[in-house]
Amino acid sequence: xxxxxxxxxxxxxxxxxxxxxxxxxxxxxxxxxxxxxxxxxxxxxxxxxxxxxxxxxxxxxxxxxxxxxxxxxxxxxxxxxxxxxxxxxxxxxxxxxxxxxxxxxxxxxxxxxxxxxxxxxxxxxxxxxxxxxxxxxxxxxxxxxxxxxxxxxxxxxxxxxxxxxxxxxxxxxxxxxxxxxxxxxxxxxxxxxxxxxxxxxxxxxxxxxxxxxxxxxxxxxxxxxxxxxxxxxxxxxxxxxxxxxxxxxxxxxxxxxxxxxxxxxxxxxxxxxxxxxxxxxxxxxxxxxxxxxxxxxxxxxxxxxxxxxxxxxxxxxxxxxxxxxxxxx
Amino acid sequence: xxxxxxxxxxxxxxxxxxxxxxxxxxxxxxxxxxxxxxxxxxxxxxxxxxxxxxxxxxxxxxxxxxxxxxxxxxxxxxxxxxxxxxxxxxxxxxxxxxxxxxxxxxxxxxxxxxxxxxxxxxxxxxxxxxxxxxxxxxxxxxxxxxxxxxxxxxxxxxxxxxxxxxxxxxxxxxxxxxxxxxxxxxxxxxxxxxxxxxxxxxxxxxxxxxxxxxxxxxxxxxxxxxxxxxxxxxxxxxxxxxxxxxxxxxxxxxxxxxxxxxxxxxxxxxxxxxxxxxxxxxxxxxxxxxxxxxxxxxxxxxxxxxxxxxxxxxxxxxxxxxxxxxxxxxxxxxxxxxxxxx
Numbered sequence: 159x160x161x162x163x164x165x166x167x168x169x170x171x172x173x174x175x176x177x178x179x180x181x182x183x184x185x186x187x188x189x190x191x192x193x194x195x196x197x198x199x200x201x202x203x204x205x206x207x208x209x210x211x212x213x214x215x216x217x218x219x220x221x222x223x224x225x226x227x228x229x230x231x232x233x234x235x236x237x238x239x240x241x242x243x244x245x246x247x248x249x250x251x252x253x254x255x256x257x258x259x260x261x262x263x264x265x266x267x268x269x270x271x272x273x274x275x276x277x278x279x280x281x282x283x284x285x286x287x288x289x290x291x292x293x294x295x296x297x298x299x300x301x302x303x304x305x306x307x308x309x310x311x312x313x314x315x316x317x318x319x320x321x322x323x324x325x326x327x328x329x330x331x332x333x334x335x336x337x338x339x340x341x342x343x344x345x346x347x348x349x350x351x352x353x354x355x356x357x358x359x360x361x362x363x364x365x366x367x368x369x370x371x372x373x374x375x376x377x378x379x380x381x382x383x384x385x386x387x388x389x390x391x392x393x394x395x396x397x398x399x400x401x402x403x404x405x406x407x408x409x410x411x412x413x414x415x416x417x418x419x420x421x422x423x424x425x426x427x428x429x430x431x432x433x434x435x436x437x438x439x440x441x442x443x444x445x446x447x448x449x450x451x452x453x454x455x456x457x458x459x460x461x462x463x464x465x466x467x468x469x470x471x472x473x474x475x476x477x478x479x480x481x482x483x484x485x486x487x
Numbered sequence: 488x489x490x491x492x493x494x495x496x497x498x499x500x501x502x503x504x505x506x507x508x509x510x511x512x513x514x515x516x517x518x519x520x521x522x523x524x525x526x527x528x529x530x531x532x533x534x535x536x537x538x539x540x541x542x543x544x545x546x547x548x549x550x551x552x553x554x555x556x557x558x559x560x561x562x563x564x565x566x567x568x569x570x571x572x573x574x575x576x577x578x579x580x581x582x583x584x585x586x587x588x589x590x591x592x593x594x595x596x597x598x599x600x601x602x603x604x605x606x607x608x609x610x611x612x613x614x615x616x617x618x619x620x621x622x623x624x625x626x627x628x629x630x631x632x633x634x635x636x637x638x639x640x641x642x643x644x645x646x647x648x649x650x651x652x653x654x655x656x657x658x659x660x661x662x663x664x665x666x667x668x669x670x671x672x673x674x675x676x677x678x679x680x681x682x683x684x685x686x687x688x689x690x691x692x693x694x695x696x697x698x699x700x701x702x703x704x705x706x707x708x709x710x711x712x713x714x715x716x717x718x719x720x721x722x723x724x725x726x727x728x729x730x731x732x733x734x735x736x737x738x739x740x741x742x743x744x745x746x747x748x749x750x751x752x753x754x755x756x757x758x759x760x761x762x763x764x765x766x767x768x769x770x771x772x773x774x775x776x777x778x779x780x781x782x783x784x785x786x787x788x789x790x791x792x793x794x795x796x797x798x799x800x801x802x803x804x805x806x807x808x809x810x811x812x813x814x815x816x817x818x819x820x821x822x823x824x825x826x827x828x829x
Binding site for chain 1 (some may be wrong): 682713716739749754766767771
């Protein structure tokens, strides 16, 4: 049994114009010490999935099992205890720290909620400060005195306070400058090595996700369309959407950027209020056939632990014979 | 883009030792400090740097759109097609702005007026600078929306900005910016707020429009991926100053300034294998109110030595078409030259 198992998780929002299936039948596992990356464009449901796992938003179907306990059916009081094992780091280091609390209070809060004594809390906070590379005297200072990167370190220290087994990182470096982003990514990796914590790493930035993740999941309109080992997906993307995402991602190498042939994916994400029938990608997919417009492909296993939701037998066919997603225009 | 667009042609834009200061309660802060920069016709120049490095203020100074106070141009000049922009009256500047020089901003949603239709805004932009009648302007607006590949252009004219996605709004902004055939387009983080697939579409569109019209393009970005995809030449800024300038290939192959090297090392890329550590630039950018004597990068620089703490390195041309403001780079290069000589 994996550390975290998510099965057929669905989240629905009711709006005046109908029901939005923000997360639609998502299943995956996360093992101890592992990083699973979740990529997708804005509005695809990746943050909602993270929140639904934490039970910060209610799920309408499916379940989440953490360390043998079913979080979805848990009584709120029991949930509070279970949440010690699963924590979250947020995107915006400005709005996620209370400006009226000093850093010691912010980082110590999960500990005092969990009933730690003042003295233990103080010692643990001091230890955490060291772990995330902040000076010990930072505990007396307030969030506005810190830069974005330092604030994100504070958020990480808070998430680590109760030694969780899983941390859901929701775009943890997207708001940071390049040079600081690398510091935070490296810090997350170091902490994982030291503590064995598992990450669900949510980001829209493919290069960051690819860098940090053991396994990758690609999400489109609430559903996982492809998953597999990070390197495999990166080097041989199979789903037309994954291929388009990779082709669109800018490459920090001018020669490669200009020599690689690419045809930019046209159109934009359809409204989640009114998803197209059949495969949700069919409106933008260069390979779409009648079947894709009628029947929704299920996420099925193909070779090497890869899962793909597409009617085509993509891995079997030779890459060159595939209708081109990334061929020069 | 041509291999060497605009080489030896007079620049569209020449920024010369531009200085912009912020007048704050904490004193006068040098937000842009002696920036010089040329853009040739048809050329794309990228200005790269982290938040607060002065890249956006430099662009606003060119447009004479600086938030005054606190910002003010305190030195240097900006020449556009040989004309000194600082000498123009506000009325003359209005004729330049939006016609000869256009700008698009990071957040298309806040750049469009929410209570006017897209068509109204486009038509206004066209009629501001031409003699066109309303009807002619409306036809031109439809044509522009087609040019930026907005499907169903006629109908879209009656849409309000909130009815459009981020990518669509940015296309409208671009349509507005190119409405009068500008010779220079300044794009300030044009794709930062957009998703990757839409980003790729917008960058492609900008390149295509540039190829067609031969306008100069300044792209301001923090994303080295965007630089690699679009730029001919790159200017790297740090704490208000230009620290390196080079052609795009040279910059990625052989960065001279340690800050540029740091930025490249800190960018995850497909070429460097995953699992490896990203290079870090230790520490953070010093506050403008608290710049050290000597080089502004000294507290984060791996190659720092005594001279860097005492003296501020000037920008020096160290290789053909590549300059950097770094004593260590100078030393390193002269050592290499000596080694080749020996």
